[in-house]
Amino acid sequence: MREQELKENLTNVEERVAAACKRAGRAREEVTLIAVSKTKPVEDLQVIYDAGIRSFGENKVQELTGKIPEMPNDIDWHLIGHLQRNKVKYIVDKVKLIHSVDSYRLAEEINIQAKKHGIVVPILIEVNAANEATKFGVKLEETLQLCEEISHLENVHIEGLMTIAPNVVVSEENRPIFNKIKALSVDIASKNLDNVDMRILSMGMTNDFEVAIEEGATHVRVGTAIFGERNYNI
Numbered sequence: 001m002r003e004q005e006l007k008e009n010l011t012n013v014e015e016r017v018a019a020a021c022k023r024a025g026r027a028r029e030e031v032t033l034i035a036v037s038k039t040k041p042v043e044d045l046q047v048i049y050d051a052g053i054r055s056f057g058e059n060k061v062q063e064l065t066g067k068i069p070e071m072p073n074d075i076d077w078h079l080i081g082h083l084q085r086n087k088v089k090y091i092v093d094k095v096k097l098i099h100s101v102d103s104y105r106l107a108e109e110i111n112i113q114a115k116k117h118g119i120v121v122p123i124l125i126e127v128n129a130a131n132e133a134t135k136f137g138v139k140l141e142e143t144l145q146l147c148e149e150i151s152h153l154e155n156v157h158i159e160g161l162m163t164i165a166p167n168v169v170v171s172e173e174n175r176p177i178f179n180k181i182k183a184l185s186v187d188i189a190s191k192n193l194d195n196v197d198m199r200i201l202s203m204g205m206t207n208d209f210e211v212a213i214e215e216g217a218t219h220v221r222v223g224t225a226i227f228g229e230r231n232y233n234i
């Protein structure tokens with residue numbers, strides 16, 4: 001029953017992703033669907049894995065490090081939630097991409113830990129596009145400066161921007177936000193900074209991923225539409 005439900009959810013999301021790509025005149029391969037599996041048991045993740053998904057997103061370090069050894073080893077793990085500096089060491093060599101860098105101090109710690117492993121860690125800068133007091137992320141107008149500062153760190157590589165748009169009822173309301181982030185990424189790309197690429201735009205969640213794709217998202221982070229509602233009380 002549960003397996004069937006998850007498979008149907010995924011098929012539905014895949015269809016919507018494909019349709020949004022088509023509307024935007026984009027190839028389906030330009031968009032990576034990240035299944036956001038936070039709070040969900042590994043049995044659920046395995047169903048989605050078996051259906052072909054290889055990118056999973058988690059927002060807590062402890063949950064992520066607990067799930068990694070339980071799952072097949074060809075998964076790209078994405079850390080999408082707020083990251084504390086003292087936890088960087090647990091994940092720095094285990095994730096494909098850290099989506100949530102919003103300070104120089106955090107990037108500096110990632111750089112230190114990356115150096116220890118002899119690796120370069122790909123990161124995104126999280127932008128608080130709507131300037132919401134409740135959200136993490138750097139302000140739109142401070143993003144370029146942060147990229148410039150981080151560009152001097154040798155063991156981190158900025159791959160693009162990430163944003164969590166406001167929780168709106170009508171997804172169209174977030175279109176200007178996504179559009180602004182896209183424009184910002186084009187602007188930053190034009191500066192040709194060392195260690196900075198703007199090839200990734202991580203934006204769009206269950207409520208607004210189609211609009212995000214239409215506005216240029218390369219990675220959408222979808223939880224509820226695939227796994228169902230989360231229960232934080234268990």
Ligand SMILES: *Cc1c(COP(=O)(O)O)cnc(C)c1O
Nearest residue numbers: 036059080205206221222223224
């Ligand atoms: C939980 C979460 C998501 C997925 O949210 P849904 O609305 O369930 O799709 C995406 N991005 C981040 C950063 C999250 O924490």
